[in-house]
Amino acid sequence: MSEANILVSGFGGQGILFAGKFLVYAGLINEKQVSWLPSYGPEMRGGTANCSVILSDSPIGSPIVNQPDILIVMNAPSLDRYEPDCAANGSVFIDSSLISRRLNRADLTGWYIPATKMAHENGLSGLANMIMVGKFIKETNICAYEDIEAALKKTVPERKRDLYDSNLKALNLGYNYI
Numbered sequence: 001m002s003e004a005n006i007l008v009s010g011f012g013g014q015g016i017l018f019a020g021k022f023l024v025y026a027g028l029i030n031e032k033q034v035s036w037l038p039s040y041g042p043e044m045r046g047g048t049a050n051c052s053v054i055l056s057d058s059p060i061g062s063p064i065v066n067q068p069d070i071l072i073v074m075n076a077p078s079l080d081r082y083e084p085d086c087a088a089n090g091s092v093f094i095d096s097s098l099i100s101r102r103l104n105r106a107d108l109t110g111w112y113i114p115a116t117k118m119a120h121e122n123g124l125s126g127l128a129n130m131i132m133v134g135k136f137i138k139e140t141n142i143c144a145y146e147d148i149e150a151a152l153k154k155t156v157p158e159r160k161r162d163l164y165d166s167n168l169k170a171l172n173l174g175y176n177y178i
Contacts, residue, residue, distance in 0.1 A: 134174025
């Protein structure tokens with residue numbers, strides 16, 4: 001990997017920014033140059049949220065992702081908004097529990113993960129984001145499986161340590177989803 005331009009998008013409250021932070025820590029553990037740029041509407045919870053993440057082998061000139069190589073979308077408006085901007089031959093990870101349509105572009109590779117449904121079925125409500133990230137890691141090899149726990153320890157704040165095991169379970173569900 002020389003550079004991965006990643007955009008994570010969905011509604012506020014879906015853990016979009018947390019997922020982006022996790023990816024940045026995974027990049028840091030792998031000695032990558034990293035950038036994390038959150039963006040959310042004034043409503044936050046329930047409003048639009050997205051996060052630009054860049055992982056690179058060389059210095060990063062700008063934190064803005066205009067043409068994502070990789071798109072992780074957690075709602076239909078995000079897919080509608082960002083699919084046209086994806087780089088040619090990019091990858092799109094779609095929460096198929098909340099997005100019923102398929103990709104419009106034939107040059108994109110799509111993964112359809114029923115993350116929200118999986119989270120509810122496994123008692124992990126609110127952790128569909130980490131299921132999506134787990135699948136993303138598996139398919140892109142953006143970091144080694146062994147680095148998942150270390151990145152999660154950096155991402156989950158001390159005051160929320162009780163959520164560590166649930167997040168790890170969600171990551172593993174996504175990683176092992178076929």
